[in-house]
Amino acid sequence: MIETAYIHIPFCSYKCDFCDFAAFAGLNHREGEYFEALSQEIKERLTNTQESVKLSSIYFGGGTPGMVAPHYIKAILDQIASRVELSSDLEICLEATPHSVSKQKLDQWKALGVSRLSVGIESFHEDELRSIGRDHSRQEALRGLELALTSEIPVVSIDFMYGLPTQTLESWQATLDEAIALSQRYPALKHISAYGLQLAENSPLYGRFPRDSDSYPDEELFAAMMFLLIDKLRQAGFVHYEVSNFAKEGFQCRHNSTYWKNRPYLAFGVGAHRYVDGVRSANWRSFNRYIRGFMENEFVEEIDRETEIKEAVMLGLRMRAGIDLAAFSSLYGYRLEESRHQEIERLCEAGYLSIENGRLAITDKGLPISNSIIVALI
Ligand code: SF4
CATH class of the missing domain: 3.20.20.70 (Aldolase class I)
Incomplete structure (x- = not known):
């Protein structure tokens, strides 16, 4: 929906x-x-x-x-x-x-x-x-x-x-x-x-x-x-x-x-990006090109399962509440805490990540390096 x-x-x-x-x-x-x-x-x-x-x-x-x-x-x-x-x-x-x-x-x-x-x-x-x-x-x-x-x-x-x-x-x-x-x-x-x-x-x-x-x-x-x-x-x-x-x-x-939350959304207008029917796509960024062909895409990417999981990790870790590991596993059939066990353990020990009440989240200390943390987990 x-x-x-x-x-x-x-x-x-x-x-x-x-x-x-x-x-x-x-x-x-x-x-x-x-x-x-x-x-x-x-x-x-x-x-x-x-x-x-x-x-x-x-x-x-x-x-x-x-x-x-x-x-x-x-x-x-x-x-x-x-x-x-x-x-x-x-x-x-x-x-x-x-x-x-x-x-x-x-x-x-x-x-x-x-x-x-x-x-x-x-x-x-x-x-x-x-x-x-x-x-x-x-x-x-x-x-x-x-x-x-x-x-x-x-x-x-x-x-x-x-x-x-x-x-x-x-x-x-x-x-x-x-x-x-x-x-x-x-x-x-x-x-x-x-x-x-x-x-x-x-x-x-x-x-x-x-x-x-x-x-x-x-x-x-x-x-x-x-x-x-x-x-x-x-x-x-x-x-x-x-x-x-x-x-x-x-x-x-x-x-x-x-x-x-990596959920689908509609988007309209010059340069607008949408995620609909499992496909990410974007309209032309050029004003004139958009006016001439508003139904044309400048960019289209079908999101396969692997990409979907990577995006869910990337976006989920931007939320301060982090990722609910059990819900993640039942939604994507992928146990993040097992597949990335070593990296998660290392980052938790360094104080950059935490697991509390089944949620994996970036800590305050980890925020300035959040991009590198995310890269390590995808
Ligand atoms: S040009 Fe300035 S006001 Fe316009 S969208 Fe960019 S940042 Fe916002």
Whole structure:
């Protein structure tokens, strides 16, 4: 059963210097033709999907979905609702930048059923925002957040980044303290994501801060930032449920949890990746190519049993609760703790992994090297 759908809205007011998503600035004049193609794609793919669909989550990501006129969002929701069953407690999440938020849009989103707003803040420091090429200021971040947090949308999530050029442990602490203070003042702030900066090979950010620049935090400082994040948010009552994600109890992001549980999901729009009928596939990342052939794939991979097991290990270990070994074995017919006995024992002895109540999980100490741990187990 497919329970979640991702809708990619690629328009942005400015292309941030670190961004490797299918996101485009200066294409707003083509919104009409994009939404026409997107709507057609949804119609055709939902007709062709073999698995049964009952959606409990629709996620508008991007890009900046908050930037487009809400009537486009409505048209997409109507198209989906006319084709598949929706759960009575459907969660609709929409990503926005703080300067794309307005009182009028918040009211319109609420009327459309948007129940969760994810606002990309990245940092509360002017110099850090400039260093990564964001086009909003600290003032705009605070203004947009305040509007969102006092609106009728019940759940607001903030995105941050750490490991940024010019960022220090002190400035990161100040950003976290400010977020925590906001969560204490506004109960709607239920979720915080914080991603360590990772740059693609030819990222424009390297133009100003080359790869070997001293402006980036070194490995030790990066790990200290990660531990500070975990300590601060845990003390503030957020549950650390995935490597980069924290939520007040019961407010985990439904959509992302589908990915991490290795469950199928639909996806539509330029560059969107889906996992349907045992096949992972992705639309063209090129805007023009997508418009010309929205049903064509840039990438297709049939997921065989071995790949499915590897992905389940990789994704399961990103969850802080880890992998339920008995459930894993009955689902995949594969006893991870036996097949990888030596590696698991070595990593447990070193304090990087733990097995508690039948669950295999990466410990706090193991988090900075989580990628190497996962590689050792797949
Ligand atoms: S706003 Fe988000 S999606 Fe758009 S360019 Fe910046 S990081 Fe990328």
